[in-house]
Amino acid sequence: MRVTKSIALASAGLLLATSLAAAQSTEIRIGVPLEPPALDPTAGAAEAIDVVVYQNVFEGLTRIDENGAVQPGLASSWTISDDGLTYRFSLNQGVTFHDGTSFEAEDVKFTFDRILAEDSVNAQKALYSSIADVSVIDPATVEFTLSQPDELFLFNIGRGDAVIVAPESADNNASMPIGTGPFAFLQWDRGSRVILEQYGPYWGEKPALTKASYVFIGDTGAMTNALLAGDIDGTYNFAAEALPIFESNPQFQVLVGTTEGETILSTNNAKPPFDQLEVRQAMAHAINRDEIVEGATYGFGVPIGSHFAPHHPYYLDLTGTYPFDPERARELLAEAGFPDGFSATLKLPPVAYARLSGQIIASEFAQVGIDLELINMEWAPWLEDVFANKDFDLTIISHVAPFDIGIYANPDYYFGYDNPQVQALNEELNATTDEARRKELAQELQTIIAQDAVNGFLFELAQTGVWNAKLEGMWKNAPVEGVVLRDIRWVE
Known part of the structure; x- marks a missing residue:
């Protein structure tokens, strides 16, 4: 019986370890120094908001990549008039918000009318002051008319301040964010963490991760201990004075960027x-x-x-x-x-x-x-x-x-x-x-x-990130605010 029991326990341990490894291969826990005051990047100035939701929960017409270049986002393509005053965007179709409502051109118009409204609380409202009009051509086409040329227009509409929100859910995005991104909001344990989970009907390429937890750890010592104990899998901007602890440790990788x-x-x-x-x-x-x-x-x-x-x-x-x-x-x-x-x-x-x-x-x-x-x-x-x-x-x-x-x-x-x-x-x-x-x-x-x-x-x-050595796809540089999850994956 003892032998049988030992074999059973060993088997159970092996199954548990396998289960944990499998979970680890699709989930990530990221240490962040500041808890966001809210989760709507269009209505708050704190970087901590974008760290959690930018390109994860919410998306813009364009998106900014790790090199600071403008890429297509919810807009699949666009044309610009010769005088630089008219931008016509063709929108990706079959896109839904996380509550199941459809994404269409009317949502784009709503978003920018809200940004430019007299009572707007958008922290970067001035960046969009050149927008004179937003017109819905059809459900999959929207046109912007500018009052003057704006060389940074495509970049600025790809920032967190201009992510697309829906009229049905915009008022509740501060605490219950609903976007079109690859991850949907799951829960916010105030003072502890925010958890995101992969959105099944996501319109674009599915990320490798199925779940991401942003764990709030404001103290450098506590962040260090959490990394060493394996309670978190990495952090995007670690205190520089403690980097030597991880630089020579093969279990970690240190990414230093701008x-x-x-x-x-x-x-x-x-x-x-x-x-x-x-x-x-x-x-x-x-x-x-x-x-x-x-x-x-x-x-x-x-x-x-x-x-x-x-x-x-x-x-x-x-x-x-x-x-x-x-x-x-x-x-x-x-x-x-x-x-x-x-x-x-x-x-x-x-x-x-x-x-x-x-x-x-x-x-x-x-x-x-x-x-x-x-x-x-x-x-x-x-x-x-x-x-x-x-x-x-x-x-x-x-x-x-x-x-x-x-x-x-x-x-x-x-x-x-x-x-x-x-x-x-x-x-x-x-x-x-x-x-x-x-x-x-x-x-x-x-x-x-x-x-x-x-x-x-x-x-x-x-930017001084410390990450588990078995992770890849994290941004070394930070051309915009945010910890983008779409390319992060576990590797052997």
Whole structure:
């Protein structure tokens, strides 16, 4: 009996192991540092929303691939008029939303009318301001008329802010998202995880994964332990200081790439004393980027001197505009009426790069007489107080939206910068299709906001992913916000 029982137990163990291996081959658990405040990317600014739902639950007319190129999405093809003002899209047919309702041209019109409505809460509404009209030609054809040419139109409609939603479900997408993507929303355990499952009737190529769990782990130590224990299968942007634990471990792969994340010391330009150019210049001279890059990103960040990604062909290196010079910083503060410096608050969201950068900047600013009170905040209060209500002096955040220099042309944006010259240049940039002229305009914009020291420009955030060595198909780079599941699979 003992032998029989042992054989039975061994067999049961083998079956269990086989079952777990089979489950593992089609399911994935991804550690994410921030829980999204909601799950509708068309009605919220948080990157954490797109991390879960972009190209997974929701899709746009176009989609952006890992290299930042525009690919067909819900639109199978399109034509553009000679004057660049009319785009006609042919839509894929047989597409359904996850509640079984059909996707048609009327859904596209609804989506963009909602984005452009007077009461719209879309975080990137300005990107779509060139849309003058959306017309339904027939259920499978929709036409956009622009008020002026927009070189980035096809890219921008492929972002998370412009994914297609249905009138039947749009009002509930914040908590019960319903899209057309390869994965349907299954459940949201608040404070713990979001679970997606493969959508059986998906219109496109089926992904290899059948289920994906996004597990919220805000602490680096806890994320490390979860990876080592096998409680999660990877994370897309791991704390750089802990990467050495995994770099030489054959059970893991470390993927280091680029992001669109300009990390800045966001400054309330509408609030004294930051409304004075000399004060902002003084802060710029007090910042030692090399020290911040080394201390906050462990050398993975790339120093920036303006709000533009270094890997972009339009990039202009302006890190020398206000070199690290504490003595000059003190002189400028005296000229601004603050010979003894001043005190201010620095509100920090719950991400490692912000908290670490904040500590370093507080030390640097203290050397020139600026006394910073560090206030650590959770994500939801930061979005409410800082981003929405503009109740802050200084903060640190990485702006991960691609080609987003246009935010400096919006005087209502949270850092309150109002420069008519920048607004006019940005309008011209948006309407210009000539590549050489676009580069000139983009570099002129970079130069002005650098000289105005609108914000403290710190570094471009790197993407540092840690994944199980048996996974493939993860994006190394992040040309847009999101952790796209469609190509991820387990391999032997």
